[in-house]
Amino acid sequence: MESRHVEYFLATVDNDGFALAAEALGVTKPSLSKGLRNLERDLGAELFHRVGRGLVLSAAGKAFVGPARQIVRDLVAAESSFVDVSGLPRGRLDICASAHVAEGPVTKLIGSFRTQYPGVVVRLADLRPVDVIGSLIRDGHCEIAFSHLPFGAAGLTTRALGFHEYWLVVPPNAEIDWREPFPLDDLPKIPVVGLPKESSARTVIEKALQAAGSRTVMSAVVEQREAVGAFVVQGIGMSFMERTNAERAAVGGARICPLDPPITAPYGVIYDEARLSPAGRAFLDTLAP
CATH class of the missing domain: 3.40.190.290 (D-Maltodextrin-Binding Protein; domain 2)
Structure with missing residues (x-):
C-alpha cells in the first residue's frame, strides 16, 4: 500500500469526488482514479461505488476512513520533514466537535492556532449525537474532540475549557x-x-x-x-x-x-495522549491551562 494512495482516498472523501480532490492534490483525475484503483487492489476491497459520474463510499470505504486518517498522522509523526523552516509542525489536524460546542470560543481557538501554525490544515468534522467519541478517536477519525462535559472513557484525557x-x-x-x-x-x-x-x-x-x-x-x-x-x-x-x-x-x-x-x-477537549501527532500536541499547547 502506498501512502500517497491513502492520501488520494482521503482527499476524495473530503472533497466529495474526483474533480475537487484532484485539484486539491495537484494531480490529474486519471492519476487519482488509477491510485484509488491500486489502493482498492492492495486492500482487496471496493472503497467506492461508482454511481453514474459520482462516488458513494462503500461499507469497506466507510470502515477505512478512520484508519486512513491514522495512517497519515503516523506518517507525519514519523517524518521530521513535516515541519517548516522554523521548525513548526505542518500537515493536518483532524478535530471532531458537536455543532453546539464548535461555536464561539472553539472557533476562536482554532483561528488562534492557525495563526501560530499556518502550515497545519485543520479539518473540523461534525460530532453527531449518535457518535461515540472514544471510538472516533481510537479508530483514527480524529485526534481531538470538543464536547460538552462530563465525559469519561478509559484511556482518554479530558480537559475542561469553559x-x-x-x-x-x-x-x-x-x-x-x-x-x-x-x-x-x-x-x-x-x-x-x-x-x-x-x-x-x-x-x-x-x-x-x-x-x-x-x-x-x-x-x-x-x-x-x-x-x-x-x-x-x-x-x-x-x-x-x-x-x-x-x-x-x-x-x-x-x-x-x-x-x-x-x-x-461546561465543554472541553478529549484526546488520547499516546496518539497525538506533533500538530495535535501543538494545538493542545495553545489552549489555556
Missing part, C-alpha cells in the same frame, strides 16, 4: 413583560422552537427548566441548529440558544437576554 451559556430568544413582536435577566421560573407563555431530544444542548436546557419548575410546550423541532433563530424571528416560537447564536438572531430582530438562574453547559 462554559456555554444559553439565553432566552423571543420573537420581535411578542407582547410580554420584558425583564433582564428573565426569571427561569416565570417564562413567557410562548411555545418553544427546540432541537431534537438527542441533542446535548436540549438535555441541558430541559434539566434546567425542570429544576426551576417551568413547563413549556414545543412549537417546532428543528434538526438544523442554524435555522432555530430564523424560526424565532418568524414568530414560530421562542427558544433557548447559546449566546453566540442568540446574538446572531438578535441581528435579525429577535429579542434576547440572559436567564436567572443562568443555564450553562
Whole structure:
C-alpha cells in the first residue's frame, strides 16, 4: 500500500469526488482514479461505488476512513520533514466537535492556532449525537474532540475549557413583560422552537427548566441548529440558544437576554495522549491551562 494512495482516498472523501480532490492534490483525475484503483487492489476491497459520474463510499470505504486518517498522522509523526523552516509542525489536524460546542470560543481557538501554525490544515468534522467519541478517536477519525462535559472513557484525557451559556430568544413582536435577566421560573407563555431530544444542548436546557419548575410546550423541532433563530424571528416560537447564536438572531430582530438562574453547559477537549501527532500536541499547547 502506498501512502500517497491513502492520501488520494482521503482527499476524495473530503472533497466529495474526483474533480475537487484532484485539484486539491495537484494531480490529474486519471492519476487519482488509477491510485484509488491500486489502493482498492492492495486492500482487496471496493472503497467506492461508482454511481453514474459520482462516488458513494462503500461499507469497506466507510470502515477505512478512520484508519486512513491514522495512517497519515503516523506518517507525519514519523517524518521530521513535516515541519517548516522554523521548525513548526505542518500537515493536518483532524478535530471532531458537536455543532453546539464548535461555536464561539472553539472557533476562536482554532483561528488562534492557525495563526501560530499556518502550515497545519485543520479539518473540523461534525460530532453527531449518535457518535461515540472514544471510538472516533481510537479508530483514527480524529485526534481531538470538543464536547460538552462530563465525559469519561478509559484511556482518554479530558480537559475542561469553559462554559456555554444559553439565553432566552423571543420573537420581535411578542407582547410580554420584558425583564433582564428573565426569571427561569416565570417564562413567557410562548411555545418553544427546540432541537431534537438527542441533542446535548436540549438535555441541558430541559434539566434546567425542570429544576426551576417551568413547563413549556414545543412549537417546532428543528434538526438544523442554524435555522432555530430564523424560526424565532418568524414568530414560530421562542427558544433557548447559546449566546453566540442568540446574538446572531438578535441581528435579525429577535429579542434576547440572559436567564436567572443562568443555564450553562461546561465543554472541553478529549484526546488520547499516546496518539497525538506533533500538530495535535501543538494545538493542545495553545489552549489555556
